[in-house]
Amino acid sequence: METKEIRNLRNHPTYMIESSWGAVLVLFMMFFNGIDSWIKEIQSVLEGGDKATIYVIGITGGIVLFFLIALFFSFFRWRKTTLTIADGSLTWEQATIFSKRQEFSISSISNVNLEQNLFERIVGTYKLKIDTSSISTAESTDMKIILGKKEAMEVRNLILYMMNADDEDATEKAQQEGEGKNHSLPMEDENYDVALTSSENFMCAVAGIREGQLVALIMILFGLNATLGLGLANHESIGAIFATVLIWFSFLYSVGKDLVTSFLRTYNFKVARRKDHIYITSGAIKIRSYSVPVNQIQAIRFQSTLIGRIMKRVSVSVINVSGEGEDVDGQWLLPAIAYKDIPTVLERILPEMSFTEQSLLEKRPKSVQGRELFRTIFIFFVIGVGVFFGLHWIPEEAFEDIEVIDKMSLQVLAGIVWIVFTFIFLIMDILRQKTEGILIKEDSVVLRRGSYSWMQVEVPFERIQVLDVRQSFIDRWFGQKDGSLHLLASKLASTQNIPKMKSTTLEKLQQAFQNTIY
Numbered sequence: 001m002e003t004k005e006i007r008n009l010r011n012h013p014t015y016m017i018e019s020s021w022g023a024v025l026v027l028f029m030m031f032f033n034g035i036d037s038w039i040k041e042i043q044s045v046l047e048g049g050d051k052a053t054i055y056v057i058g059i060t061g062g063i064v065l066f067f068l069i070a071l072f073f074s075f076f077r078w079r080k081t082t083l084t085i086a087d088g089s090l091t092w093e094q095a096t097i098f099s100k101r102q103e104f105s106i107s108s109i110s111n112v113n114l115e116q117n118l119f120e121r122i123v124g125t126y127k128l129k130i131d132t133s134s135i136s137t138a139e140s141t142d143m144k145i146i147l148g149k150k151e152a153m154e155v156r157n158l159i160l161y162m163m164n165a166d167d168e169d170a171t172e173k174a175q176q177e178g179e180g181k182n183h184s185l186p187m188e189d190e191n192y193d194v195a196l197t198s199s200e201n202f203m204c205a206v207a208g209i210r211e212g213q214l215v216a217l218i219m220i221l222f223g224l225n226a227t228l229g230l231g232l233a234n235h236e237s238i239g240a241i242f243a244t245v246l247i248w249f250s251f252l253y254s255v256g257k258d259l260v261t262s263f264l265r266t267y268n269f270k271v272a273r274r275k276d277h278i279y280i281t282s283g284a285i286k287i288r289s290y291s292v293p294v295n296q297i298q299a300i301r302f303q304s305t306l307i308g309r310i311m312k313r314v315s316v317s318v319i320n321v322s323g324e325g326e327d328v329d330g331q332w333l334l335p336a337i338a339y340k341d342i343p344t345v346l347e348r349i350l351p352e353m354s355f356t357e358q359s360l361l362e363k364r365p366k367s368v369q370g371r372e373l374f375r376t377i378f379i380f381f382v383i384g385v386g387v388f389f390g391l392h393w394i395p396e397e398a399f400e401d402i403e404v405i406d407k408m409s410l411q412v413l414a415g416i417v418w419i420v421f422t423f424i425f426l427i428m429d430i431l432r433q434k435t436e437g438i439l440i441k442e443d444s445v446v447l448r449r450g451s452y453s454w455m456q457v458e459v460p461f462e463r464i465q466v467l468d469v470r471q472s473f474i475d476r477w478f479g480q481k482d483g484s485l486h487l488l489a490s491k492l493a494s495t496q497n498i499p500k501m502k503s504t505t506l507e508k509l510q511q512a513f514q515n516t517i518y
Contacts, residue, residue, distance in 0.1 A: 004158060005086035012125045015081075015146045016074045083145060085158055090130070092145070106162040108132045110321065113290035114152060121287065126152035129290075132321070193348040194271040194334070205263040207313035207336035211306045211452055216255045224248040266335040273349045278333060292331050296320045298487045299459040299496070300353045304336070306452040312339045314355075316346070319457070319493045356446045356458065361437030367478050368500045369433040376429055380422040387414050428452065436499040440509050443516070445485070449499055457496050459485055461516035469498075469506050481506040 077096055084091040090109065094100040113129040120127060128145040147155065196204065227244050267284040281289040299319040308314065313336035320331065334345060342355045391411050431451040439446040448456040469483035482500040487493070498506070 004161070005084075006155060006158060007084045007086055009083045009147075009151065009155070011078055011081055011083075011144070011146045012123075012148050012151075013078065014120075014123050014125055015144070016071070016078050018119070018146060083155070085155065085162075088162065090159065104130065104132060106159060109159060109163060110293050110296045112156045112159050113288070114156065115289065116283075116287040118285045120146070124149055128152060128155060192270040192272045194269075194345055196266075196269045196335070196337070198267075200337070201266050201269055201335070202263075203311070204269070204313065204315075204335035204337060205266045207305065207308040207311045208262055208266065208315060209259065209305060209307050213255060213259060214307070217252075217259070220248060220251045220255060224252070269335055271333065271349050278349055280331075280333065290331065292318055292320070292333065294350070294352065297353075298463045298489050299457050299493075300350070301493075302342070302355060302456040304454055308336050309453070311336075313337060314339050314342055316342070318350075319487060319489045321489055353458065356439055356456070358435075358437070358448065358456075361439045361446065361448055362501070362505060363437050364433060364499055365478070365480060365502055366433070368480065369429060371474075371478070372429045372432070373426065376422075376425045380418070380425065384418050384422075387418060438499060438501055438505060438509070440505075440512055442512075445509060445512070447485075447496060447498055449497065459487065459496065461513050463487055464513060467510060467513050469510060471503070475500070475503075479503050 073096075077094065080095045082093055082095075084093070085106075088106050089103055090106060091101065091103045093102075110131045113131065115127045115129060116125070117127075125146050125148055128147060130145075145155075224245065227248060264284040264286070265282060265288070267282065269282040270280070272279045276294045278292040278294065279289070280292070281287065297318045297320055301317050301319055302314050303317070304314045315332065315336040316334040317332045333349065337345065346353060346355060388411075391407070391414060394407065396407055428451040435448060435450050435454045437448045443462070444458055444460045446456065446458045448454060464485050465488055466486035467483065468486065469481055471481045475481060479502060480500050481503045483498045483506060485496040485498065487496065498509075
């Protein structure tokens with residue numbers, strides 16, 4: 001059988017636009033917004049205009065020349081950048097002034113992901129992202145590959161053929177039996193195993209809002225309101241108030257953008273299981289389509305935010321070696337769906353894994369909570385005493401030039417803040433006791449951590465590279481140990497911490513792990 005290959009494939013021509021958005025935008029504004037005035041200015045220079053006009057034309061011409069050069073280099077990169085898939089390897093080469101070449105064995109590639117932003121959806125192109133199953137290369141696959149739909153599907157399917165066929169006969173058999181079709185991403189008109197409705201997507205997005213985002217949003221709105229109030233009370237200039245408000249709006253934009261992105265990312269969320277791959281597509285403006293190879297899964301992870309706990313919703317992701325962008329610490333299988341639906345949905349897309357109810361986990365010893373409560377009270381007592389005496393020693397004269405607050409009001413405000421934060425951390429200690437636990441199964445271990453939000457990870461023993469168990473001299477008095485699991489995964493997920501438990505429980509975990517590896 002003739003070996004199928006792709007050689008010297010170039011990016012789609014729109015690569016030049018996506019690589020030079022700034023240059024295209026500036027040139028568009030300069031030439032199409034003021035083309036008439038430009039012609040007049042140039043005519044006045046030719047007729048002997050003044051020096052100021054000559055300088056303006058010269059500087060503007062320099063700017064135009066700079067961006068034209070940028071566009072030329074973008075064209076040059078497009079002409080000199082090629083993708084080749086042949087002889088069991090993928091080669092991306094950029095033979096420009098500074099040559100760059102990346103070559104990967106097809107056997108080291110875990111999956112090929114497709115992505116579309118709004119511009120790419122309009123012009124009908126796809127951005128390809130390559131994930132590898134090696135830690136040394138998973139973080140460095142920064143090839144920029146933008147292809148038309150036909151070329152993108154050909155590249156993706158060819159890599160999947162080569163990934164799932166070890167020799168020529170296997171490849172030919174796979175093609176004859178239509179095996180490649182089973183590995184291709186389901187199109188819009190095909191059936192998915194899980195397809196969330198618009199209302200369900202909205203609920204998932206709300207339940208996925210992290211408490212840090214919520215707190216940041218509240219603090220920014222409070223700060224914005226306080227800035228306006230203090231500015232008007234002190235009769236500051238409109239310019240000063242506007243500048244300060246602008247800073248707060250920049251913070252608000254940063255947090256708001258993150259929230260909006262989270263909402264858009266869960267839109268039109270669909271999941272399909274095809275043989276040994278799970279295929280996911282989602283997004284509104286930016287569509288992401290990626291696959292999760294089942295044999296590359298190191299662990300499964302369930303998460304719930306504070307809002308998710310209230311709404312009884314849980315998101316599901318897997319921990320693996322590869323990762324991309326915002327999913328560098330794993331790849332999402334499901335957004336925050338209803339708690340009761342988790343077993344049914346997992347049975348459809350990942351029957352190899354299961355969700356363990358919290359009631360089955362062994363809880364932390366109550367002495368651990370006692371130690372944490374004592375530590376929190378002691379720390380905040382010291383902080384409170386320090387703040388009280390610090391404010392007490394500030395002389396009254398220091399407040400004479402401040403119109404909006406006096407010493408007594410500042411002390412009261414500091415006391416309220418101290419009480420609120422003490423209460424928040426004490427509740428955190430109590431919730432951690434109710435949340436954290438461990439379950440040692442025959443072939444895996446389940447770890448649950450968190451307080452206001454929680455995360456539960458189930459790791460097969462065969463996926464654990466290192467089991468680290470620790471015990472301080474204080475832990476010996478209480479008969480407790482903690483530790484961590486180390487996985488073959490991306491940096492943010494390679495270490496999974498074990499809650500502080502009874503020494504006998506951690507010894508049982510060590511024994512179960514040793515029985516697996518020997």
